[in-house]
Amino acid sequence: MWGAGIRRIREKGGELRPTELLVATKSGERRNLIFGGAMIGSEIVVSFYDVTEERRVQAELERLNAELEDRVRERTRELADALSTLELTHEGLIRSEKLAGLGALVAGVAHELNTPIGNALMVASTMRDMGPRFNEFLAEGLKRSELDRFLQDLQESSEIMERNLLRAAEMIKSFKQVAVDQSSHQRRPFMLTEIANELRLTLSPLFKRSTVSLTLDVDPEIRMNSYPGPLSQVLMNLVNNALVHAFEDSPEGEIRFSAHMGTDGYVKLAVVDNGCGIEPEVLPQIFDPFFTTKLGKGGSGLGLHIVYSLVTGILGGSIRVISEPGQGTSVNISLPVKAPDEA
Template identity: 40%
Template sequence: MMQPFSSDQPHTILIATSAAYDHVALGKTLGRYGYAVRAVSRGDEALTIAAGGGVATTVLDAALAGSAGLELCQRLQRLCGADVPIYVLSNAPSEEERARATELGAAAYLPLTFNADDLAEDILLRLQAIPAAPAEADLPSMATLEVNYHTMLSGSPDAILLLQRGSHRVLDVNRRARELFGLTGTELMQRQFPSLCPPLQPDGRPSPQVFGEHVDQVLAGGVQVYELTMWHSSGRTLCCELRMVPLDSGRHRLMHVRVVDITRRKLAEALRDGKNRLLEMIARAAPLGDILERLMLLIESQSEDVLCTALLLAPDGVHVQVGAGPSLPPDYLATIDGQPIGPAAGSCGTAMHRRQTVVVADIMNDPLWRDYRETAARYGLRACWSMPIMLDGDTVLGSFAMYYREVRTPSDEDLSLIGAATHIAGIAIVRTRREEELRRHREHLEELVAARTGQLLQAKEEAEHVNEELSTALGNLSMTQEELVRRDKLAALGALVAGVAHELNTPIGNSLVMASSMSERTAALRRDMENGLRRSTLESYVREAASADEVVVRNLRRAAALVASFRHIAVDSASSQRVRFVLGDPVAQLLQPLEADLRQRGLTLEEDVDHLLEMDSYPGPLSQALGHLIDNSVVHGFDGRAAGTIALSARDGGNGEVIIEVADTGAGIPAANLPRIYDPFFTTRLGSGGSGLGLYITHNIVTGVLGGRIDVVSTEGEGARFTLRLPKVAPL
């Protein structure tokens, strides 16, 4: 724990270095304990600060200390006092220099490249600002552990913690763990692991209970990867992924825990889902205010301490209107509503005037906010970045802005968020305005129709009579058209039902006949049992029953397979595993079992695939799509043909695409059927074993899961060629 700092204690950490040193990181850690870092690059400056008093520790570059005699070290010691520790850092450490520094009373002699966080922790321990971790007899120390494990832990790029099982006490951590939680190693090793988490997890359960359950599952041989919400020392929430491995060291029961920060990944998933929901709202024509408010809240959830607004440019092209700002004070929004745009109208008004992004990192000192800085100060706003919402290069629709209560400049991620929000806001505004234009056009058109109708009514009674006849004819035509559509739908549904019924009728009918026959045979056997059953009669019954069972089971399985094929019309990407792979692996797994079957049918399979093409995608759905295309060629292209060729090729199409083609020399597809081949249940073999789902499922896989597109070229009698254009990296 942090010790209370007394105002009468020395509180300055003096750093005198002639070379670049990370004194910022050193000051950040020491500042939490009330110490201030004073960094100088000359010896006389260091002596001036030391003479002023209040120096608690000195960090001295040996290159500034004079010569081999380290004169500056001696002079600083006389000014600061013998009890003030001096750390000597050397760019070229040597044993002679180490001995000289030790002789002069230096507290430590370290290389100039020594890690700033480790140095800060050593200073805090030496000044007793943090207590040393107590050595307990029943707890292991690094002296009792294998050196190789500790070396591995220290050099790991991931955050690693070693725990004592049962108490969950932290025994050792590496540098990455200290950075992840913002704590020193000493502070971490005085905690139990659940104390690094908020009291409750997102599901409402206590963190110690959740972590204990995870440990129990690992010890029981269950899954070793779990998600857990944790805390940074600043109070920032961390979404973490834990990988735990139990270890044993003599009588000690330990747990190796690797912690991976997946906060960015979770935020990216939330942003993607939020964008999809917003696009759905836009498609449903939700009110513009609701869309913009949801957009503001989405962007605010992606960054800490951000407050978002969306302003609209009024129809006069001069003044602004508040579109949304759910987290900003209503009084502030009322103040900026109706303000004019211009070359110095804050961030938003200037961005709309300039038609370019405006970044104001410090409102209080930026001339663009000269007329508005008092208003911003009243509500605690210190930074504002704004991007204009554009219809095209010349038409401004409004602006999107991000406010902060501290001086701040945007990062690349912040600019990316602004761009995404501006793009979606632009879509929503354009959609709303176009709907308003259409509504106005409709109203105007209705007025014109009414006026013209009045003129016609006043001009001639005959015109009215003709108009009535035309209206009646139009009504009859509409009714006739609707009736024809209903008939077509009923006819299509009837054909589908007839095909399904026919496919299911045969196996079900066979099963019913066989079951009826066996029912009669069983009744006869019962009568024979009453009159004396002969062995031959029983054996005959058993043979017939076995044969009947085989027929019934085979036909019922066929019926079940048909039902499953009709139900399998959607592709679930969530159940598919996304991996990095080379294209040759799924192609080989697909073609190996097919080659023998194709040879028996008299078909030749030609393969021209670049097996080393790398993809980050879904190999399972890809194999399923290619399998459907090859099966389609066999069933439809070569139905009744004695021989032919199916060719599978794949190449790098450039621009991050892979081009895969499946071509055959079969019967081809009639031109009239080409527009319907991807429709569900469309087949030319309905009633003959075809369900009409193969190409529909293939189309869903290619355009949905794999994020690509599929094209077909076919001439009847000359075969067909399906071309898949797939991104090497599938969309998330």
């Protein structure tokens, strides 16, 4: 290659383009040299530049880059595996939150069913005892006044039993609908008062064991086409969160849920308590996943994160929290009457 280049310069003139060659020295060392040359007058001037060190550094950089790429790929795989595990854990905890909500609903329904079923059972027992007494009257000679009284008592008892059993049947029907709503994201038209009544029913056992009261103020005319299950979960999480956190240092208090139509055509919901409020350094973090002030005390740190995800996601709304220490907390939600279609 070198000889051919020299001959070309002698015959045609011009320059020898810079060419890199691997050269062996007398000591056997191999060096990287860049040669060049040109015809000046009748002589050929040749130059060379030793780039051995540059090539060594370049090879080292290429090796380090290759190692770095391998490390990045390995860390990427590790992060992907960790993210997958975290997502599975997150989904599992969300399912646990849903099951906890259904558990609270079952407890509330069971507690509320005790009253009408107990009343119906007591009336049935009374009606059973009326039979032998009526037979005694027949054996002794039934008077008109005794017959009238017996028929009147029987009518009243039947009406009381029917009212209580109808109430129990209505509660069970409501429970079935709520269970379907909370276990799946099914869209349907509904009155907002339905959700409010289900909220009171579900959380009644908690409030009956507490000195905190729950007040509902919902516009009875609001009809929505949305997802009642996620909306119920949002409200239950907010009310339960207030019950757990807002009144630790107060023996009594009030949680108020209100809803009305806004002038912008959106439904304005608010869950307000008169409890201890939220510290300023905590307030920006309350919707973060796994953030909880009850670490090690049963708090998963997902309740309010789920609230935020549902409100801003499937329900298509926005949420804002206003709170000061000692001044209570107000969670304000704005939702469209008709939820957006799922992507």
